[in-house]
Amino acid sequence: AQTVTQSQPEMSVQEAETVTLSCTYDTSESDYYLFWYKQPPSRQMILVIRQEAYKQQNATENRFSVNFQKAAKSFSLKISDSQLGDAAMYFCAYRLPNYGGSQGNLIFGKGTKLSVKP
Amino acid sequence: DGGITQSPKYLFRKEGQNVTLSCEQNLNHDAMYWYRQDPGQGLRLIYYSQIVNDFQKGDIAEGYSVSREKKESFPLTVTSAQKNPTAFYLCASSIEGRGNNEQFFGPGTRLTVL
Numbered sequence: 001a002q003t004v005t006q007s008q009p010e011m012s013v014q015e016a017e018t019v020t021l022s023c024t025y026d027t028s029e030s031d032y033y034l035f036w037y038k039q040p041p042s043r044q045m046i047l048v049i050r051q052e053a054y055k056q057q058n059a060t061e062n063r064f065s066v067n068f069q070k071a072a073k074s075f076s077l078k079i080s081d082s083q084l085g086d087a088a089m090y091f092c093a094y095r096l097p098n099y100g101g102s103q104g105n106l107i108f109g110k111g112t113k114l115s116v117k118p
Numbered sequence: 119d120g121g122i123t124q125s126p127k128y129l130f131r132k133e134g135q136n137v138t139l140s141c142e143q144n145l146n147h148d149a150m151y152w153y154r155q156d157p158g159q160g161l162r163l164i165y166y167s168q169i170v171n172d173f174q175k176g177d178i179a180e181g182y183s184v185s186r187e188k189k190e191s192f193p194l195t196v197t198s199a200q201k202n203p204t205a206f207y208l209c210a211s212s213i214e215g216r217g218n219n220e221q222f223f224g225p226g227t228r229l230t231v232l
Binding site: 004009035042043044045046047050091093105106108109110111 | 151158159160161162163166176206208210220221223225226
């Protein structure tokens with residue numbers, strides 16, 4: 001079974017600094033997708049960034065970027081120039097394509113709570 | 119504006135009662151999902167539906183039931199068989215249940231058993 005592990009329950013970063021959140025996953029598949037979701041205090045889940053496993057280039061979305069290491073099954077999120085609004089729970093998620101009997105559903109890690117200090 | 123609505127925002131239930139959580143989307147998405155979130159846990163899949171009139175059990179379906187009679191609606195019933203129903207429930211939808219399609223989430227319903 002696929003699993004997603006976020007080893008850092010809590011992290012803290014100074015405003016304007018950079019922070020990296022870790023995520024590892026376990027799978028025997030070669031084709032899959034990875035996501036980072038943000039859940040602020042409002043509890044609304046928001047997609048931050050996504051990565052297709054077949055793409056070697058790391059995804060980037062403004063201040064958010066990932067370090068995708070397929071062989072190591074690692075998918076870390078880097079937040080640059082941290083802002084107070086970045087404070088939230090961050091969830092890493094894994095998904096198989098929906099074919100060949102796969103459900104294609106998201107499997108989530110337990111999350112990392114990020115605090116941003118002014 | 120397109121989006122997903124969930125109601126009510128807060129729900130209180132007495133033990134032994136069934137309650138139904140509403141989820142509606144106007145995004146014209148085919149796939150819809152129900153997740154449960156507990157403190158210190160990620161989201162766990164309860165049920166999902168790839169198309170109208172069809173749905174599948176997720177990882178923790180026991181004590182829950184769903185229906186998908188309309189494309190835009192996917193209500194979740196928490197039955198008295200669910201032993202520990204107090205949790206935060208999130209509904210989501212996606213264009214189709216495959217690939218890298220983003221899942222869009224509703225604002226959630228907080229269910230408390232009294």
